[in-house]
Amino acid sequence: MLHPVGTGHYLVLSLALLLVGILGVLTRRNLVIVLMSVELILNAVNINLIAFSKHTGNLAGQVFAIFVITLAVAEAAVGLGLLIALFRNRETTSADEVNLLRW
């Protein structure tokens, strides 16, 4: 039988997703995929917020999650804008070609 799902389950899931996102940002060279990994991190945050919101029985966490989604949109827009600016100067999206990104 499956155990009933508690907030702890959600926390472990969000930690795992956070880890996947961090690994994506740190190890991938394709900058578009790096930006996608950032979305994964923000979704990990949202899973946490929603689970805690249910757990503590107040809606502030859901409001917080709305702001996080707004931020995700804004970050994606600025990040892709930077990518396009770079692409105009040199036709690449690989972090490898970007000298400074060899951190």
Place this chain on the structure above:
Amino acid sequence: MIDTALFYVFALMTLGGGILCITRRNAVHAAIWLIASLMGVAGLFLLQRAEFLFAVQIVLYIGGIMVLFLFVIMLINLDTAAAERQYSGQWKLALGAVVLAGGEIAWVMARGLPGLGAAAAVQDGGEGGSDGNVERLADLLFSEYLLPFEIVSILLLAAIVGSVFLARRRTS
């Protein structure tokens, strides 16, 4: 019971989609898997009675952000990126993150979380009635959280102005 099974289905979707997203060679494939992962998160929102966020996640995130991503992917030449080496040499940092997060997961699983173990079933009683999730959320957003709501308007303005400026062709 059905909730528990659904949790594992959505969790698998979220995590599996995420892992596949960061390991794909082709950015379009990665984007598709990211959508799968985001859908899983949307399902989790529904399980947690966050109906409004479920809708926002589908409409705004999957509908909006992903279109933005796909747009840029189409704009940028993909064939060269797919043929190049896919991973940077950041294994030390990555390993550190794995050890830290893995340790925390193990700790949480072994010890349990004080005060967080069982889901608070009590609050479910208050969910019903005519006072819907969206209504209560709006109440909160426009009273207690009015200030961040206004700050976000400046944040979005800065993001719009910035990204339009960066993506615009230089005139001179």
Place this chain on the structure above:
Amino acid sequence: MTAFYTGTDHFAVLPALLLALFGCAVLLFEFVLPVGMASRRALAALTLAGEGFTAYSLYRQHSYLSSQGWPALTAFQGAVTIDGLALAFNWMFLAAAGLAALISYRYLETEGEHSGEYYGLLLFAQFGMFFLASGTDLIVQFTGLETMALSFYVLVGFLRGRRRSNEAALKYFVLGVLSSGLILYGFSVLYGISGSTKLSAVAGAVAGRGAGDPLIWLAVATLGAGLFFKIAAAPFHMWAPDAYDGGPTPVVAYLSVASKAAAFVLLLRLFLGPLAAAREAWQGLTVMVALASLAVGTIAALSQDNVKRLLAYSSIAHGGYVLLGLVAGNARGLQGIVVYLLTYVFMNTGAFLVLVLLRRGEAEGNHIDDLSGLMRRSPAAAVLMLLFLLSLGGLPPSSGFIAKYYIFLALVESGHYALAAVGAIFAAAGLYYYFRLVKTMFGGRELAGEPLAASMGTRVAMVSTAVVTLGLGLYPEPLLQLALLPVKP
């Protein structure tokens, strides 16, 4: 239903309102005014006018609080708190933004990227910082942080036509959003343990759990990693040298002082606020990061030939000293942090200002050889640079000495003798690379080239940074009084 937007609320957020208003005004006026030099000058003037009005509204808050004996003024049901800490940091942000606006004009003309967006984003970044300094609600702090960060990503990449600027901005962006994500994750955990986004409520929940709790540990680890990224402390510093190197110099001056101070005020609000009860959980981490920053910053700066990269590494080391003030943990430590960051605004902006002067026509002016023989080419610039370097090195009679003195005093008073000794050793080692610059300026061969000419704004900025750096070194009383504000009960 509680009344919202009361008179108190308005009074508390008026500086931010003015910043947003003038930011929008600059963006709008760019469309209304005809294209040309005069209009661009008008936009810069409008920005400075905005800073002036903001300064007046801050002054009104300052005088109101001081007449009431420094109570903490809360607004928006506790989401915003105007207290000594908020005011001291808002004065810093105001000084940094004003100086950046003053020195930008000539630089942007040279680069051919002069537009209203620049000044708009400059003001929006400061708008975000206002809420970092005065926000006491997780959501307010987070939205403020992101407004600042997004503006800075664009500003660092503002020289669209230059690949270095693009790359620097991308690198800063990728690591910046990663750190924002980590900070957010920490915020979500803090919300989870308390069920509230108000820092006062979070404080109670943290105190109830104690430092050994896995959730507290998780919050401290993610918040710490994210915030140390933002203040460019080692080992999370790798974006700083590249972002400083590739970004436009006036932006870098602004970024290096204001964004660092803003990240520090968030760190103080969290670690000395709700997480003060879990001091054991972050004390060791902070000591390690502070020492690593001192070591990495000082040692890497020794071998830099690019002055902007050198100043980047020196700023990493300066971050280490400020963190030592947090380690000390007493009232003197907090006072030292404020003194340090406030003097850092003027001395570091001053040093970058001289680099802005050297950016002439084709000359980049970033390499150490560009400083060669500066004493004969432009004695005023050389003497000013000497003053700023003395101050960065922490030698009397400059204000940098007072700053380092207070940090070390705090360490000694709290019994951290070994840390004080290590800090002093690194401070002495740091003198070497500042001296290297001085030697090049005064001893090196004179370079041919256009004579340096300062614009009106640059002159004003030069005089004010120099007067403050030297003046506060000789007569530090006003500085110490301002730094006492956060400590007042």
